[in-house]
Amino acid sequence: MRSDTSYRAAVIGGGPAGLAAALLLGRLGVPTAAIFPATQPAGADRRTAALFAGSIQLLRNLGIWPQLAPLSERMLGIRLIDGQGGLLRAPETIFRAQEAGLEEFGFNVPNAALVAALTEAIVREPGVTVIPSSVAELITQDSGVIIRQQDGSQMLAALVVGADGRQSLSRHAAGITSRTWDYPQAAVVCAFGHGRPHRGISTEFHRPTGPLTTVPMPGRVSSLVWVESRDEAARLQALDGFAFREALETSLQGLLGSVEDIGPRATFPLSGLSADTLGQGRIALVGEAAHVMPPIGAQGLNLGLRDVAVLAGCVVEAQPGSEEAAVAAYARARAPDVASRIAAIDALNRSLLTELLPVHLLRGLGIYVLGAVPALRRFVVNEGLQPSLATPAAMLPDGLAEIARPSTPPMTIASGKT
Numbered sequence: 360m361r362s363d364t365s366y367r368a369a370v371i372g373g374g375p376a377g378l379a380a381a382l383l384l385g386r387l388g389v390p391t392a393a394i395f396p397a398t399q400p401a402g403a404d405r406r407t408a409a410l411f412a413g414s415i416q417l418l419r420n421l422g423i424w425p426q427l428a429p430l431s432e433r434m435l436g437i438r439l440i441d442g443q444g445g446l447l448r449a450p451e452t453i454f455r456a457q458e459a460g461l462e463e464f465g466f467n468v469p470n471a472a473l474v475a476a477l478t479e480a481i482v483r484e485p486g487v488t489v490i491p492s493s494v495a496e497l498i499t500q501d502s503g504v505i506i507r508q509q510d511g512s513q514m515l516a517a518l519v520v521g522a523d524g525r526q527s528l529s530r531h532a533a534g535i536t537s538r539t540w541d542y543p544q545a546a547v548v549c550a551f552g553h554g555r556p557h558r559g560i561s562t563e564f565h566r567p568t569g570p571l572t573t574v575p576m577p578g579r580v581s582s583l584v585w586v587e588s589r590d591e592a593a594r595l596q597a598l599d600g601f602a603f604r605e606a607l608e609t610s611l612q613g614l615l616g617s618v619e620d621i622g623p624r625a626t627f628p629l630s631g632l633s634a635d636t637l638g639q640g641r642i643a644l645v646g647e648a649a650h651v652m653p654p655i656g657a658q659g660l661n662l663g664l665r666d667v668a669v670l671a672g673c674v675v676e677a678q679p680g681s682e683e684a685a686v687a688a689y690a691r692a693r694a695p696d697v698a699s700r701i702a703a704i705d706a707l708n709r710s711l712l713t714e715l716l717p718v719h720l721l722r723g724l725g726i727y728v729l730g731a732v733p734a735l736r737r738f739v740v741n742e743g744l745q746p747s748l749a750t751p752a753a754m755l756p757d758g759l760a761e762i763a764r765p766s767t768p769p770m771t772i773a774s775g776k777t
């Protein structure tokens with residue numbers, strides 16, 4: 360275990376956002392430590408992430424896409440079905456990638472495979488030192504941030520990337536306040552086989568208790584994100600396989616034919632979190648350490664990977680010694696994208712939950728207008744996939760070459776416990 364080394368950057372957290380951040384910084388020549396517990400619950404994450412073009416390009420740039428592509432499925436269209444049962448039922452609307460001039464909207468990638476591929480890559484990456492440990496404390500000093508691990512050993516980093524999830528110790532250590540809230544819903548998640556092909560179309564049934572979404576996986580398989588009231592989600596989670604299959608078939612209204620081979624289920628209570636800023640002093644937050652939103656519209660990890668791409672650009676651009684300025688530039692650059700997405704997903708979820716007729720009317724009319732007006736459809740499709748803000752270089756083809764600079768070796772400092 361190294362306890363006497365200083366790094367330009369230390370990334371705390373071994374989820375997809377933290378691993379991507381460490382790998383990207385290492386590739387860009389920034390001497391980086393990646394600190395996360397060795398005993399991650401490998402394979403236990405049953406979620407998939409629908410990742411849009413910028414996120415996929417980042418994975419290509421990081422060299423891990425060839426490993427993930429066979430396990431992922433192309434998303435060629437998104438179908439919205441108004442399952443509200445209200446007075447005004449909107450007609451079904453399908454957004455096709457072609458209309459946005461794209462080959463596909465993105466790919467549905469299994470989370471466990473993504474984390475495994477990123478972990479293998481950072482272990483091989485010479486620019487990254489993996490430290491299998493939990494961080495117990497962060498102490499900011501003039502010269503950098505002292506990172507004390509659970510076993511008492513410590514290191515110094517000029518800049519800390521807090522990718523340590525919703526309970527983020529980094530966020531607290533930076534003194535960044537946050538707003539949190541709960542929704543009265545939970546999502547039941549699993550993979551399932553079906554008789555009819557999905558043809559690359561993801562389907563969202565918009566229902567009074569929340570959306571039920573199927574997202575294509577390779578073959579005649581889809582991943583399910585079924586949002587219900589918390590009680591109903593607990594009931595669905597507890598059903599035996601036969602009863603769950605029946606309930607799912609009924610809710611899918613025959614869309615994908617007979618349901619078969621249902622994988623293990625997991626339930627996620629829905630909540631939200633918004634950090635008041637994405638960076639303070641020498642500590643920058645990425646992923647769920649900074650923002651948590653309900654799994655509607657596939658925004659969470661796409662947003663987290665945009666954090667990573669923008670942060671890497673700010674760090675590489677900054678001269679050593681001006682890390683605080685890099686963190687401030689990063690926080691400024693990310694604020695509008697993060698705030699607008701949290702507000703949009705919150706509003707969409709709440710509009711589904713409300714029983715007020717005018718909201719139903721507006722939402723029904725919204726889905727109808729989106730279906731009927733081609734220019735509006737194109738706008739919504741493009742904004743949902745990638746905001747009109749500039750695409751960060753790390754998400755562009757050959758983007759890494761554009762921002763990379765030669766690596767400098769880590770400097771050695773005196774060790775000692777504070």
Ligand SMILES: Cc1cc2nc3c(=O)[nH]c(=O)nc-3n(C[C@H](O)[C@H](O)[C@H](O)COP(=O)(O)OP(=O)(O)OC[C@H]3O[C@@H](n4cnc5c(N)ncnc54)[C@H](O)[C@@H]3O)c2cc1C
Nearest residue numbers: 372373374375376408409494523524646647654659660661
């Ligand atoms: C049901 C569901 C469906 C979703 N679908 C999509 C989708 O289709 N598309 C999409 O873009 N997003 C989706 N999301 C969101 C996405 O899953 C999350 O944004 C993403 O997994 C968060 O990754 P993260 O790396 O930020 O956090 P996490 O995965 O929570 O990682 C946090 C890491 O920090 C580590 N850690 C914590 N504390 C410490 C410490 N003190 N020291 C060291 N390490 C520490 C933990 O061990 C962990 O490795 C979905 C979410 C849900 C719930």
